[in-house]
Amino acid sequence: MKKLCLAALAVAGLSSGLAQTVVKLQGFGGNDTxxxxxxxxxxxxxxxxxxxxRAEYQGIEGDYKAALLNALAAGTAGDLFYVDIFWSxxxxxxxxxxxxxxxxxxxxxxxFVPSLLNAFSFKGKIYGLPKDFNxxxxxxxxDLFDEAGVKYPNQADTWETFKAKLQQVQSKLKDVAGMCxxxxxxxxxxxxxxxxxxxxxxxGKTVLxxxxxxxxxxxxxxxxxxxxxxxxxxxxxWTGGCFGSEKAAVAIExxxxxxxxxxxxxxxxxxxxxxxxxPVTKQRGNFIYTVSWSMNAASKNKQAAAxxxxxxxxxxxxxxxxxxxxxxxxxxxxxGSPVFQRADKYGELSRVVFNGSTRQGGNVLPFKFGSYDGGxxxxxxxxxxxxxxxxxxxxxxAIADAQTELNKLVK
Amino acid sequence: xxxxxxxxxxxxxxxISPFLxxxxxxxxxxxxxxxxxxxxxxxTLRDSYNFVGLQNFINLFGxxxxxxxxxxxxxxxxxxTTIQTFLALxxxxxxxxxxxxxxxxxxxxxxxxxxxxxxxxxxxxxxxQKTGFLNTxxxxxxxxxxxxxxxxxxxxxxxxxxxxxxxxxxxxVAPTDPALAAISAVVAIALTWLLGAMGLVGPRxxxxxxxTWLTNPDSFLxxxxxxxxxxxxxxxxxxxxxxxxFLAGLQDIPKSVYEAAAIDGASPVQQFFWVTVPMLRPVxxxxxxxxxxGTLQMFDQVALMGDSAPLNSIxxxxxxxYNSVFSGEGQxxxxxxxxxxxxxxxxxxxFLQRTFGISEKAH
Numbered sequence: 001m002k003k004l005c006l007a008a009l010a011v012a013g014l015s016s017g018l019a020q021t022v023v024k025l026q027g028f029g030g031n032d033t034x035x036x037x038x039x040x041x042x043x044x045x046x047x048x049x050x051x052x053x054r055a056e057y058q059g060i061e062g063d064y065k066a067a068l069l070n071a072l073a074a075g076t077a078g079d080l081f082y083v084d085i086f087w088s089x090x091x092x093x094x095x096x097x098x099x100x101x102x103x104x105x106x107x108x109x110x111x112f113v114p115s116l117l118n119a120f121s122f123k124g125k126i127y128g129l130p131k132d133f134n135x136x137x138x139x140x141x142x143d144l145f146d147e148a149g150v151k152y153p154n155q156a157d158t159w160e161t162f163k164a165k166l167q168q169v170q171s172k173l174k175d176v177a178g179m180c181x182x183x184x185x186x187x188x189x190x191x192x193x194x195x196x197x198x199x200x201x202x203x204g205k206t207v208l209x210x211x212x213x214x215x216x217x218x219x220x221x222x223x224x225x226x227x228x229x230x231x232x233x234x235x236x237x238w239t240g241g242c243f244g245s246e247k248a249a250v251a252i253e254x255x256x257x258x259x260x261x262x263x264x265x266x267x268x269x270x271x272x273x274x275x276x277x278x279p280v281t282k283q284r285g286n287f288i289y290t291v292s293w294s295m296n297a298a299s300k301n302k303q304a305a306a307x308x309x310x311x312x313x314x315x316x317x318x319x320x321x322x323x324x325x326x327x328x329x330x331x332x333x334x335x336g337s338p339v340f341q342r343a344d345k346y347g348e349l350s351r352v353v354f355n356g357s358t359r360q361g362g363n364v365l366p367f368k369f370g371s372y373d374g375g376x377x378x379x380x381x382x383x384x385x386x387x388x389x390x391x392x393x394x395x396x397x398a399i400a401d402a403q404t405e406l407n408k409l410v411k
Numbered sequence: 412x413x414x415x416x417x418x419x420x421x422x423x424x425x426x427i428s429p430f431l432x433x434x435x436x437x438x439x440x441x442x443x444x445x446x447x448x449x450x451x452x453x454x455t456l457r458d459s460y461n462f463v464g465l466q467n468f469i470n471l472f473g474x475x476x477x478x479x480x481x482x483x484x485x486x487x488x489x490x491x492t493t494i495q496t497f498l499a500l501x502x503x504x505x506x507x508x509x510x511x512x513x514x515x516x517x518x519x520x521x522x523x524x525x526x527x528x529x530x531x532x533x534x535x536x537x538x539x540q541k542t543g544f545l546n547t548x549x550x551x552x553x554x555x556x557x558x559x560x561x562x563x564x565x566x567x568x569x570x571x572x573x574x575x576x577x578x579x580x581x582x583x584v585a586p587t588d589p590a591l592a593a594i595s596a597v598v599a600i601a602l603t604w605l606l607g608a609m610g611l612v613g614p615r616x617x618x619x620x621x622x623t624w625l626t627n628p629d630s631f632l633x634x635x636x637x638x639x640x641x642x643x644x645x646x647x648x649x650x651x652x653x654x655x656x657f658l659a660g661l662q663d664i665p666k667s668v669y670e671a672a673a674i675d676g677a678s679p680v681q682q683f684f685w686v687t688v689p690m691l692r693p694v695x696x697x698x699x700x701x702x703x704x705g706t707l708q709m710f711d712q713v714a715l716m717g718d719s720a721p722l723n724s725i726x727x728x729x730x731x732x733y734n735s736v737f738s739g740e741g742q743x744x745x746x747x748x749x750x751x752x753x754x755x756x757x758x759x760x761x762f763l764q765r766t767f768g769i770s771e772k773a774h
Contacts, residue, residue, distance in 0.1 A: 063737070065737065066736075066737040069455045069456065069737065069741055070455075072455075072456060073455045073456060073741075090456070090739060090740050091456065094456030094457060094740075095456075095457075095458075096456055184718075230541075232540050232541070232625070232626070232719065233540060233541045233542045234542075235537055235540060235542075235543070372739065373738045373739035373740075375738055376738050376739060379722060382718065383721045383722075383723075386626050386721065387626070387628065387721075390541070390623050390626045390627075392623070392626065392627065392628055393628075
């Protein structure tokens, strides 16, 4: 009996010596699971070993937003989790997310790109640290343009000159579309922003005005005027899919297309430039897509979670991600990273996407829609694009219908 | 109660306890919570909520999208149940024959229900595209219609001539005589080839129709065209299961009944309508009931269609419930009310079908 007691004491002593605070991280599944698990293992956990803290990443496959909302409501969400800017505000407003101002000093927060940090502030408080970000850029297949004998798109192109180039490619190369056009605000919106149009006016209402219509007419005319084909008719769901399989000569995507092209078309010679300019305003438009690391207000390990958060957003972690060409850093200081100066096609892609968030990007707005669910807000516009591209409605009719739907939503 | 009986009851309870527990947690508890939430303004993320009485139900019936979902669900249920019950019975009757290689056909016809709904829907998105398989196939058929018409025409002609000749000789051959049909087929192929070689018959220029299935806002017989695509898809994947139930039912009908009918002079068609159909009533009742419930609660195919089709043209009740919970703030109260309406509708439909439709008793 005595021996048994001693053994039990020894086990208890051993386990208390090994006691570690485990911080649960939740984010997207797919590629992110492999990437984040490596980052946590190689960068975050070694840095926190002395504090007795260990982070564990759990990727959620399928509908991440539904899973997170469920977990938050049920009290089973991780200590730290991704919040997509696209649907961030209703989540921050719910009180389920811990404001970070108490855990980070002004100085610590000041190192992030201001527009990114602002994207995650709500009622004067910071609810998340930007993990990384992306903007849109124009990728073009050099071989296809050479074969068609057409000049490459460049940053001086306006909508008209850009469209003319695509028309030439499409008419010279019979089985290649200039661009595959998606009926999606996530691409079309950049053109609408170029005109100076904003999703919400000063009264907080969405008005599809003359500027919106001008961009709408240009975007849908790409299909009508033989400069592009509707993505679904080519059997693709995104412009990168058409581009990677050489069904289209250009794509409008962010840095994420780099990894896809490395797998799908490693030998493709492609270049990257900025989106074309609105011929009237001489501006271009762009989106900032970003995801934050946010803290669960119901977490039992808030102090430990803050330490993990600091490690996840550290220069080491962001350099690790950047050097693997995965995403762009949210720290201003990393803008001068040698990765952006690389002369190869992926270096150019990262550089243009990074600069898309600066003044060169023109009218850049974060991909967020205030207190509205982004999906609900975009749906009427996406359906209007689809109806016009497939020839089911006139531009005026489609915009009028979308306005009616938006009026019901945006009170 | 004697102790042996008590032990027996205890064992019985023990054996069904996993199921009871499951029922209690996942059905009864969930159902009671849903009823409670339907009278509140609960959202996914807010912890506090108020009792609002019948307000959610009143709001629901004033909401355009809900009424649309209701209309689509009922339409979908009626169309799919009718078509798939009929086709499943017909397929089962065909597969119940004693033919060489019938197991092969039974397996082939059953395959669609083995495939995962997600995979089939993703393929269907591609199948229904403007330049997808369906339109290309329709284009091919229309381009080759002269050849097909020539083939069918010469077959009918050859068969008519042969049957006519045989009857003139006093032999009572049926117009569908298989031996003569085999000869007619050979003659038809040869004749069509000859016409083709002479340049009289040939395919026209292929022109696939410009019809859009998934993005078409038009309606046909009260249902939007994109929902018709899901109708086709759903029928394709559900028929095999129902067919299997019918097939099991068919094999339970004693051969002696058919023999008696045959002796009384009933033709195969008469046997089907006066023996098979009435004897299959309990099975038909099961199939129709399963189909009504399944179609009313159809969710996966709409969810997987995603943005390929406008939401208002494919939304059904189950998807409305899901969409209310997982968009914006998450209207749990409204969604619960909608889920209850769906449950009541299901009960009513099954009750009506039991009372006025096909009953479960063989006559």
